[in-house]
Amino acid sequence: MQGSLAPDTLVVGHIQANAAHAEHPDHRVFGILVFLVAEACLFLGLFIAYLAFSLNSPVWPPEGTPERELLLPGINTLILISSSFVIHKAEPAIKANNVKGLRLWFALTALMGAIFLAGQIYEYSNLEFGLTTNLFASTFYVLTGFHGLHVAAGLLFILAVLWRSLKPGHYSAQHHFGVEAAELYWHFVDGVWIVLFVLLYLL
Amino acid sequence: MSALNNIILVAIGILLTIASIWYGQNHHLLPASAADSAPLFDSLFNSTITIATGIFLIVQGVLIYSAIRYRKRRGDEGDGDPNHGNVLLEIVWTAVPAVIILWLGVASLDVYQAINGGVDVGGHAHSGMAMAMEASSYEAEDPSYAYTPVVVSGGEVGQPDLVVQVQGMQYAWVFTYPESGLVASELHLPLNKRVRLDMTALDVNHAFWVPQFRLKQDVIPGRETHLEFVPSELGEYPIVCAELCGPYHGVMGGQLFVDTPEAFASWQEEQILAARPDSNALALAPETQPESAFAKAQRHRLGIPDDVHTLHRQFGSQSSG
């Protein structure tokens, strides 16, 4: 009975027939998303630790913590949030094969990110408390600093995409993983900042 | 299935039950018990061991039986029975553990409430009112409850007859009796009196454990934790530090003596006499410890505004003579 089975009918239950091994499939965007979930958990852990510290203390921030100014961080927040909208413009641009548009929006985002970082450094240098002043000060510096590192990384990422876009044909309507990844990462960094801002400045 | 098989199965079931119950009562895995909540622990532990023994015997029995009965015979290269599921069986072995777990959860909860009396170990003790209510709701529960509540010979739960301050440090315990201001390195407790320990650590985490009481509580710097119990057997018991606290963690121990009320009183008197001037039993002046630094910061939160403070004064004045 086996004799009747030709190789192309070698099927018991399930089969696949066509050649699919020519190209390594690209799942990088999905990979970035999963990685960002892990990153989010890192920040989530730190946020919850912050909440635990604040709920454990009778007064929070502890007595003697100097008042924080809201104006500069507020402006900084607005800049960072708007940069998320700016970078979002880049994707339709590259999908229309408009590399110039991509460069424009990415350069603008990079500029806004740099302003945010500069503002952050300016704020650090003018704060009246240091890393070890008290528990609030420590959490403040570690959380904002850790986020700042992520902004810096995102900025480098954006600059790298800009650099690569100089090479003609590197990004096209079909192939622009770097653009998507940089954008996703930037949105993530932005989202984290919103939570951070609410926790550290507003609550 | 033949009648013979049924009889064998029933016989195995009876044997298993007998073996499990026997082991549950005769495991000799616990030291003597010396607090009045310890029998609650023992009874829950014995029941759990009984069930665990039953499950253990069933699993290992099936494993060994299969290994013998279903071993590959010489020359047989075939496959086994292609049976790959049985919904009824699967429901049974999901439901039965679920029921056991539910029982254990409820029983544990009851025992926990009875042992702990609802004292929130993490922070402050509940108010007497709340305590009384919890206690009564507990008694009003199912009358067929397996763990008959032990009649508490000491005071009401949450209203101890004696409070002792416990301080853990590398590598010793210090016990302070606030009423008399006595500071000692061993813990003496009167028989059948409800005792509450207010515990804190001076340096790193420790844990206060008396195996014969079946009670343990971490002792943490910067916060006060509590234990409440009624010692029910006269004798001397080890106090074990159960949380890693440094290289000499294993050496950190202490003695707990359960005395008759008379012996307890006379011990206290002796100690107070001995602690007069030139006694060096109190070499550990509190000022040299980091405790006071964070105690100040934490005192407000812990809701123990003055105790620690006055204590230190007593402590200090005695040591300075």
Place this chain on the structure above:
Amino acid sequence: MTQLQENPNLASISPAKIELPSEPWWRFFTFSTDHKVIGIQYLVTTFFFYLVGGALATAVRAELATPEADFLGFERYNGAFTVHATIMIFLWIVPALVGGFGNYLVPLMIGARDMAFPKLNAVAFWMIPPTGILLLVSLLTEAPAAGWTSYPPLSLISGKVGEELWILSILLGGTSSILAGVNFFVTILKMRMPGMKLEDMPLFCWAMIATSVLTIIATPVLAGALILLSFDLLAGTAFFNPTGGGDPVVYQHMFWFYSHPAVYIMILPVFGMISEILPVHARKPIFAYKAIAYSSLAICFLGLIVWAHHMFTSGTPDWMRVFFMIATMAIAVPTGIKVFSWLATLWGGKIRFTSAMLFGMGFVSMFVVGGLSGIILSSVPLDIHVHDTYFVVAHLHYVLFGGSVFGIYAGLYHWFPKMTGRMMNEFWGRIHFVLTFVGFNICFLPMHKLGLMGMPRRVAQYDPQFADLNWISSVGAFILAISTLPFLFNAIYSWVAGRKAGDNPWEALSLEWTTTSPPPHQNFYGDPILLTGPYDYGTHSKETLDYFASQLKTLRELALMDTEAPHS
């Protein structure tokens, strides 16, 4: 017989040509992106660390053979058990299971050519050696001595250098495992061969999904805790230091939020492997496939909400104790489903007592003991007595040694022929099993009683009343130490000169056995073909299976000819 064999081209193929080019040895020392090379790199590296961790364990047990601290001394003893635990968890069980077996098996089992991100995969592996080096260096300077849990404030005052090296080492290892987790998650969800639904996957892949989810969610929180701890240690902040208003209990929550799921990271892949190994050697389909698959996901979910059961005595509020007790007990249900399903898989089989099967059945037997002592630990009033005692040490070793390590051995015996193309020696395999099984139980069974009677864990010196049981336990540990020797020599000898295995020495049905041993670079010749389900034992006649095998061989020959044609 078949049309294929009448194909004139085939006649010209000599058998030698079908022989596979095996990996040259030096490839295992390079930045290879082949998941099979990486898998073996992981397994060999981690086995080395297992030996180091085992040597430390032997030293610890030598210290405990007598009540006095007379072998290592107090300080070195703490360093030894801290590094022992850290190595066994972060450099042996986690990377051996996830990195080693996960890497080797997942792409083969789902019919993929490689992992989704091969370069990332290699990066994740090459983080493991520095992780180990940092930890071993700390042993030479001042070993971290606050236990693998590294609770502050103790960890903040017991030696800065060792502690910081420990933190860096864990951060590096943690990053590696997050990267691996992302890779597995994407690979299993996106790279399955066409036509393979999730429910056609071998159960190991289900377990790996659950493991990756745990890794991705929980590991970053540990990283957060260690970063804060690092600041406390080096920069003088006081996150966990009560002297500055911090709270050491917050660390414990963050630590266990990772480290309890870590227990499942260390056992779920083993559950998966056992679900592969038992059916093959019992010649029976796995019993209740879906129940086993979904129970992995249930364990994954529940595993994330039980962490505070490690903190029942930490001054945890009542409501938390009760919640975490109930959640913890609930895990017994999906775990029970697995155990009973494995037993039902054996029932009515034709069990072949290979070394892999012995370790597989040994796993079931020992894991159940660990599960039952876990039930005792989950109950708050019972845990209050046994927490931080030798009872816990017994429990965790029944789960992590009797469970995970037995499982790893079972996996090594089972897939060694696939990985190397050669069989391991069965006689020495059995000796290895008997020594391990006996030594293990002599070593760890008495610890249950020690803990219940009043012996705390992590002590160099103990009450002389515990001397006898400790001495027995130490004898068991030495037997256990010796038991690795037959395995080591067997593995090395068999790798070089073992009997040739052929494609499918166990007559197994999952996809990895349809290719050669070892498989070629892209895993399959031509495209992988699902001829049977992974557990269809007993449903196909031997003739049918032989026919399938011959057809596969023919297809492979055709594929090889295709690739060689342009050159000739």
